[in-house]
Amino acid sequence: MNKLEQLYEGKAKKVFLTEDPDVLIVDYKDDATAFNGEKKGTIVGKGAINNRMTNHVFKLLEKEGVPTHLVEELSDRETAVKRVSIVPLEVIIRNVAAGSFSKRLGVPEGTEFTEPTIEFSYKNDDLGDPLINDYFARALDLATWEEIETIKKYAFKVNEVLKAYFLQADLKLIDFKIEFGRYHGQIILADEISPDTCRLWDVHTNEKLDKDRFRRDLGNVEEAYVEVFHRLGLK
Ligand code: TMP
Numbered sequence: 001m002n003k004l005e006q007l008y009e010g011k012a013k014k015v016f017l018t019e020d021p022d023v024l025i026v027d028y029k030d031d032a033t034a035f036n037g038e039k040k041g042t043i044v045g046k047g048a049i050n051n052r053m054t055n056h057v058f059k060l061l062e063k064e065g066v067p068t069h070l071v072e073e074l075s076d077r078e079t080a081v082k083r084v085s086i087v088p089l090e091v092i093i094r095n096v097a098a099g100s101f102s103k104r105l106g107v108p109e110g111t112e113f114t115e116p117t118i119e120f121s122y123k124n125d126d127l128g129d130p131l132i133n134d135y136f137a138r139a140l141d142l143a144t145w146e147e148i149e150t151i152k153k154y155a156f157k158v159n160e161v162l163k164a165y166f167l168q169a170d171l172k173l174i175d176f177k178i179e180f181g182r183y184h185g186q187i188i189l190a191d192e193i194s195p196d197t198c199r200l201w202d203v204h205t206n207e208k209l210d211k212d213r214f215r216r217d218l219g220n221v222e223e224a225y226v227e228v229f230h231r232l233g234l235k
Contacts (some may be wrong), residue, residue, distance in 0.1 A: 051077050
């Protein structure tokens with residue numbers, strides 16, 4: 001499979017066309033941004049870690065009945081994926097209060113919920129990815145009711161699978177963001193699942209082992225990504 005022309009460059013990945021109109025190649029970068037691109041930096045080695053980790057997790061999710069865009073890993077940073085049309089929703093699941101939830105609602109970070117929450121943001125950089133609900137998603141015609149129900153069902157399933165998966169590596173899954181796409185009419189999981197898109201805390205010390213180290217200038221950013229990678233037994 002060969003990369004043809006570049007289709008798109010995002011904040012963390014480049015996307016290329018291939019000879020197959022149904023398949024794209026994503027190429028993970030070491031670039032990191034936060035706060036809608038206001039803060040910029042590099043996390044050396046992040047691209048390779050996020051590529052390997054996403055693919056490993058997506059294979060696990062496929063086995064558990066969540067369809068994904070994964071076709072095959074091509075190199076340490078490149079993966080062939082199904083060409084989807086992205087549903088412009090950031091789907092966020094939370095198990096523990098942190099980040100924007102804590103800020104918006106005045107709940108201390110680390111407060112555990114009795115049940116996971118789900119929320120949607122409208123993927124729109126010009127508007128700063130505003131928080132919306134499912135009726136807003138319908139009003140903006142971002143997805144059908146049936147698609148929204150499928151997305152919710154898969155998102156909670158992803159949470160159950162990932163909570164257990166990270167826990168065996170002594171990592172607590174605080175929250176995460178996922179994205180879905182349409183592929184020949186079906187909703188499938190797309191984008192990535194990595195320390196860029198999850199909050200992962202050490203179960204014993206609550207040490208942050210994710211992109212918050214970059215967002216909040218906590219230091220040891222690269223080390224945190226490598227730590228997660230090793231704990232998951234990935235190479
Ligand atoms: P938040 O607390 O800032 O809303 O973030 C919730 C989760 O979503 C957290 O795991 C980080 C992830 N996230 C992204 O992957 N991309 C984003 O642009 C934002 C704002 C959050």
